[in-house]
Amino acid sequence: MASASDTSKPTSDLCEPLRRRPRASGLAVLLADGSEWLLTVPRYRSTGATLTMPDVDRELAQLFDLSSLCGEVALTDVWSAARTLLFANYDITDAEFADLVDLDADGEEQLVAKVVEALFGPSESSRTYPDWVRASLLANGIVPATIGPADLANVLSILVATSRTIPASRFIDASRAAEEQASLESLV
Numbered sequence: 603m604a605s606a607s608d609t610s611k612p613t614s615d616l617c618e619p620l621r622r623r624p625r626a627s628g629l630a631v632l633l634a635d636g637s638e639w640l641l642t643v644p645r646y647r648s649t650g651a652t653l654t655m656p657d658v659d660r661e662l663a664q665l666f667d668l669s670s671l672c673g674e675v676a677l678t679d680v681w682s683a684a685r686t687l688l689f690a691n692y693d694i695t696d697a698e699f700a701d702l703v704d705l706d707a708d709g710e711e712q713l714v715a716k717v718v719e720a721l722f723g724p725s726e727s728s729r730t731y732p733d734w735v736r737a738s739l740l741a742n743g744i745v746p747a748t749i750g751p752a753d754l755a756n757v758l759s760i761l762v763a764t765s766r767t768i769p770a771s772r773f774i775d776a777s778r779a780a781e782e783q784a785s786l787e788s789l790v
Contacts, residue, residue, distance in 0.1 A: 617637075618635075627640060627642065628641045628642040628691060631716040633703065634703065640692075641684065641717065656690045658682075658683045658686050661680075665683070665718065680718075726784070729773070729777035729781075734773045744757070
């Protein structure tokens with residue numbers, strides 16, 4: 603029974619669509635209430651007080667360090683990141699968050715995978731020509747929307763000539779090698 607001083611909302615009205623903030627987006631993850639909720643995908647920026655928006659810098663560093671050094675992640679860091687990523691998209695309380703992440707082992711594993719994907723991107727990233735172009739332009743501080751298709755080939759040629767991006771042929775070769783490696787690993 604809730605105390606008179608408890609101002610949190612009862613979990614009976616914990617309905618994903620009703621709690622969703624305007625413009626919420628992200629990765630869908632199945633939580634303990636049986637509904638899919640959206641983990642916001644943080645944006646990375648080179649200026650400002652924090653690298654990430656919403657701020658998951660500490661969790662990002664902890665998860666990266668521990669997984670790089672030990673090949674594992676700490677659930678406390680995953681839960682902390684999940685809390686921040688859910689709170690960015692939903693109006694929920696800490697108690698409601700605790701209810702949502704009260705998962706069985708399979709659900710916990712799926713939540714860990716989704717949080718890691720939200721923070722670090724998918725394990726198999728897209729390797730298409732548009733991806734190479736976008737990465738080349740972003741890496742050079744060029745906003746892609748400001749370049750017309752007629753100028754794109756020239757801009758990319760200059761970036762390659764000045765060693766500010768890799769040639770498309772190298773990108774394609776690396777993509778093929780990654781696909782071949784993945785095919786070989788699937789056979790083992």
